[in-house]
Amino acid sequence: MDKKNGGSLSGIAAELASSLRDILRAEVRLARAEVTDITGQLSKHVLQAALFGAVAALGILPILAFAVIGLGRLLQENYWLSALIVGVGFMAVGGGLALSAYRKVLHEDLSFPHTRRGLQQQVAVTEKKLDEVAQTTKGRVA
Template structure:
């Protein structure tokens, strides 16, 4: 399925009838035309939202992959630095005590990071198609204005 770019907004809605045309159409025909235009507008907005969210999801996936690779390399680097810290402390303390001190410090830092991370996640808002919502709000305002 080919998604349309999020910046392109398809317009399949029929142009409004001229005064002469509107006068020749019955109320039922005008209501049917408005109903069809509204259905098409909703379909277009759904397509736009789908395309926008697909683009965001793709960019987020690539970024997450890169972050995963960076995280793995950082994990190896931290392991080497922790081993160096234990060996450095082992010069002044017994080796078992040096390992214990470094382990406690690492767990304390991990605890603080976990608390801060959990708070950030709870503050985050769910991802929404912002441009589509703005477009829908404009459409609703335009429909209300034409009444």
């Protein structure tokens, strides 16, 4: 191999190495940004669920007592039965709301779409450069 060919190959290799370093740095920055964004979204939902749960707990106690006593009187002083009915009813409503919140969390996109797309683009560029190096090498060998 002469200096001209070796120089151009080493230049391409250096450019490729520099490109890969830049790609990795950019993708790490993008992944960090996406993790921060996703964490913020999840934190928001968790905080909302906790806050709404606390507010509901404060308001539910007097209503629960009222419902148990009122239903107990309607059921001929069977307060145990009224407590059971009211408890099951509130558990059903609370469980439904909890399930709804859980499904919202499951539907969040946690797959780092920007990072994945960027990596796919950079892999395509890197493959193109490697093909150029292979073609250059084949042309010089032949």
